[in-house]
Amino acid sequence: MTLVLTRSRRTSLMVILLMPLLAFLSIPGVTHGQEPAGSGFVDLSLVVAREYPCTWSDGFPTFRMDSYLRVGPQSAYNSEILTIDGNTGTQMDVPPHSVARPALKLPHSGPFGTEFTELTPAWKFVGEACIVDVRQLLNTTPNGESSLVQVGHLKRWEKQHRPFRFGDVVMVRSDYTDKYYKPFPEGRRFIADPLEKKAPGWPDPHPDAMEYLCRQKVFHIGTDSPSMGPIPDLAEPTHYAALKHGAIFTESATGLGQLPTTGAFYCMMGPRHKGGPYGEGRAFAIMQQPLATKLIASARAKRVAELSVVNSIDHPLTWPGQGIGRHRHRYTKADFVFSDNLKLYHHTHIMDSHTGTHLVPPSYALPAAKAAVTYAPAVQQAFNAYRKRYGNPGTSNVTTEKVPVSQTCGPARVIDVSSLVGATAEAQWPASPEITPGHVQRYEAQHGPLRPGDIVIFSSGHTDRHFQPLPAGSSCIADPINGKTEGWPAPTAATIHYLADRKIRCVATDGPTLGGVDPARALHTYWALGQRGMAGVEFLTGVSKLPAKAYFLFAAIKIRGCHGGPGRAIALY
Numbered sequence: 001m002t003l004v005l006t007r008s009r010r011t012s013l014m015v016i017l018l019m020p021l022l023a024f025l026s027i028p029g030v031t032h033g034q035e036p037a038g039s040g041f042v043d044l045s046l047v048v049a050r051e052y053p054c055t056w057s058d059g060f061p062t063f064r065m066d067s068y069l070r071v072g073p074q075s076a077y078n079s080e081i082l083t084i085d086g087n088t089g090t091q092m093d094v095p096p097h098s099v100a101r102p103a104l105k106l107p108h109s110g111p112f113g114t115e116f117t118e119l120t121p122a123w124k125f126v127g128e129a130c131i132v133d134v135r136q137l138l139n140t141t142p143n144g145e146s147s148l149v150q151v152g153h154l155k156r157w158e159k160q161h162r163p164f165r166f167g168d169v170v171m172v173r174s175d176y177t178d179k180y181y182k183p184f185p186e187g188r189r190f191i192a193d194p195l196e197k198k199a200p201g202w203p204d205p206h207p208d209a210m211e212y213l214c215r216q217k218v219f220h221i222g223t224d225s226p227s228m229g230p231i232p233d234l235a236e237p238t239h240y241a242a243l244k245h246g247a248i249f250t251e252s253a254t255g256l257g258q259l260p261t262t263g264a265f266y267c268m269m270g271p272r273h274k275g276g277p278y279g280e281g282r283a284f285a286i287m288q289q290p291l292a293t294k295l296i297a298s299a300r301a302k303r304v305a306e307l308s309v310v311n312s313i314d315h316p317l318t319w320p321g322q323g324i325g326r327h328r329h330r331y332t333k334a335d336f337v338f339s340d341n342l343k344l345y346h347h348t349h350i351m352d353s354h355t356g357t358h359l360v361p362p363s364y365a366l367p368a369a370k371a372a373v374t375y376a377p378a379v380q381q382a383f384n385a386y387r388k389r390y391g392n393p394g395t396s397n398v399t400t401e402k403v404p405v406s407q408t409c410g411p412a413r414v415i416d417v418s419s420l421v422g423a424t425a426e427a428q429w430p431a432s433p434e435i436t437p438g439h440v441q442r443y444e445a446q447h448g449p450l451r452p453g454d455i456v457i458f459s460s461g462h463t464d465r466h467f468q469p470l471p472a473g474s475s476c477i478a479d480p481i482n483g484k485t486e487g488w489p490a491p492t493a494a495t496i497h498y499l500a501d502r503k504i505r506c507v508a509t510d511g512p513t514l515g516g517v518d519p520a521r522a523l524h525t526y527w528a529l530g531q532r533g534m535a536g537v538e539f540l541t542g543v544s545k546l547p548a549k550a551y552f553l554f555a556a557i558k559i560r561g562c563h564g565g566p567g568r569a570i571a572l573y
Contacts, residue, residue: 034404040288041406042264044253045090046181048280049560053187056087056226058195061336061348063088065562068329071367076379076523078364078563081329085348086117086278089558092270093228093249094120096277098239100342108341112246117276118310122269122570123302124219124248126295126553127169129259129266129285132157137203138174144197146230149205151212161261166217167300169250169266174203176225177254191226204230210241222250222268222283253283265292265299267553269568271356273349274312275333277342282555282567284405295551298572305550307540307569308357309467311349316473317539318352319513322430322481328352353400353564359556360514360536361403363396364563365526370395382520386527390493393531400565401558403535407505410455412552412571414543415443417460420489430480432487432516437498447548452503455537455552462488462511463541481517490516493524500532508537508554508569510544540569547573 035041048054048063055063064083069075095112102109132154137147149172154164164170180190193199202225205213213221221228221242228242228249229235242249250268259266270281286292298304311317313333321327329352335345354360367373375383386393420433435458444450466476480487488511491499499507507514507529514529514536515522529536537554550573556565 035406036404039404039406040286040291041404041409042255042258042285042287043405043558044255044283044285045558046177046252046254047401047558047560048084048089051183052181053184053190053192054089055085057191059337060087060346061085061334065559071365071373073374073376076365076375077526079328080353080562080564081350082353082559082562083348083350084280084557086273086276086280088280090250090252090254090268090281090283091278092117092268092281093239093243093251093278094276095243095246095248096342096344098236098243104343106341106343108240108244110244112244115246116274117270117279118272118274120248121302122304122306123299125269125570126265126267126299126304126572127167127220128262128296128299129264130164130168130170131173131256131259131261132170133173134203135173135175138176139200141200143199144194144201144232146201146234147203148230148234149203149209151206151209154209154212164213164216164218166219167296168218169220169222170213170218171222171224171250171253171256171266172203172205173224173256175257176202177252178224178257181254194231201231202226204228205238206230207234207237207241210238214242214245214247219247220250220268221247222253224253224256226252250281250283259285260287263287263292265295267555269555269570270557271566271568272308272310274310277344280557282405282557284555295572303573305542305546305571305573307542307571309463309539309541311356311566314469315467316470316476316478317356319354320478320481328354331355351566353562353566354538355566357537357539357567357569359400359403359408359554359565359567360526360529360538361400361563361565362398362530362533362535364530365523366393366396366530368395368397378519379523382523385520386493386524390497390528390531393527396530398533399560400556400562401560403556405555407535408455408537408554410453410506410552412457412546412550413447413450413454414457414459414546415440416544417458417489418544421460422486424486429483429485430487430517432480432490432518432521435489435491435495437495440495440498450499450502450504454504455506455508456499456504457508457510457540457543457552458489458491459510459543460489461544463539464510464544467541477512487517488512490514490522491525492521493528496525496528496532496534500534504534506535506537508540508552510540511538513538537569546571549573
């Protein structure tokens with residue numbers, strides 16, 4: 001749900017909140033997905049990879065990644081087809097996981113039964129992390145049974161610290177994922193062995209504990225176990241006890257021991273799958289002060305804006321290609337099990353890794369090694385022209401899981417380029433109006449210089465105007481790239497290099513891509529991003545409504561070896 005933003009609600013507190021971070025984001029991306037030292041960010045997400053127990057073991061579709069595009073004679077880019085279920089890796093449950101739609105009038109029907117992932121208010125994703133340490137409960141039960149977090153554990157925490165309240169994210173820490181999320185065959189200990197009664201289950205809250213937290217107005221509850229469901233027989237009662245109140249869950253968080261008991265800002269979010277009762281996500285925390293405190297204040301006040309498009313099979317989410325037979329894999333929803341108590345199907349998704357609101361890592365248009373690359377003639381011509389002006393863009397192995405979350409989060413610097421719409425002549429199409437260094441410099445002259453750690457967002461309004469159901473939605477991508485209409489404004493390679501010289505590490509757009517519709521110019525833009533180690537965020541929406549001061553958060557699913565990454569973008573103000 002997109003929140004309505006009004007400038008009158010901004011206060012002096014927000015001005016403090018949105019002071020730029022220090023220059024830590026000018027540090028090149030680290031090689032193992034760790035956050036740079038001193039960034040104040042903590043990644044709390046499991047890596048998603050086929051050899052790990054990343055999907056629910058009992059009959060759910062397994063994660064798969066098909067590397068169908070690789071830089072070479074057949075493609076100028078790297079991309080994958082992802083088969084990914086919502087119960088994969090670090091994940092989120094929303095109310096329809098256990099609450100039926102009100103109109104059905106079923107025993108479990110309730111007012112939050114329509115709050116699927118695309119409709120969950122963004123303020124529920126964020127808040128102050130409250131770490132409830134229950135490590136003493138780990139492995140204290142017979143095989144196949146979970147130890148239970150009771151109301152008494154929560155009241156003891158409150159006695160030691162403070163009462164729970166609205167805006168808290170209560171995280172139950174047992175260190176279960178830290179100990180047992182390992183590659184197979186050891187990885188069977190994570191889910192399969194407990195379900196087969198070969199090992200003790202994971203600690204999780206009793207339904208009464210969930211009811212207690214909801215009475216305290218807690219709307220986000222998390223666990224570092226694989227499910228917010230005690231086994232063998234309390235999984236659904238525990239889910240329903242909180243979800244019926246409109247709460248959401250983080251499941252399979254990891255590394256909670258890195259956080260203080262209170263005081264850290266927490267965020268968990270994932271793609272806006274239409275009709276999704278749960279979804280794959282990315283969890284992280286910010287401990288840097290005073291930033292964390294200011295973000296928590298915005299979360300408690302519900303000053304959180306949604307900036308992501310909805311992933312729906314009816315909408316233009318992936319690159320359709322020029323002409324026929326050059327398209328990326330379309331976003332696909334695949335039903336597999338019918339839930340009779342909710343009257344809906346569980347479903348998985350099959351999609352290109354650049355679907356909807358997504359990440360562009362530095363390796364998107366670069367080969368991974370220094371071996372000679374053979375390009376198609378038109379691509380080679382574009383490469384020669386780029387190399388002559390900017391040098392060889394080189395290679396990159398910085399795939400999605402190696403891009404720190406801190407690189408894609410920071411003060412939003414929204415540069416309005418809507419005046420460029422209509423700047424190209426029809427005879428030039430397919431063409432995108434060019435965003436040049438001069439446009440950025442004029443913005444700086446009016447609004448102050450860009451600073452290290454800022455997230456530069458180009459706002460043209462293209463997605464706001466054209467993202468609609470097909471066939472009308474062809475005006476979003478297909479018509480512009482086929483020369484039927486003008487393309488969306490896009491930064492040139494010179495603009496990317498200018499931003500990199502200003503220590504900008506991430507650039508975003510409310511167009512479908514940063515490259516625009518001209519193939520050669522698009523390649524130059526992506527080569528520049530890769531050469532300078534920059535990350536991109538594409539296909540935002542609603543950015544023109546952000547206040548002058550806002551803090552941008554984007555996180556992609558932590559998929560190992562992926563050259564894109566579906567994710568979610570929000571902003572606090």
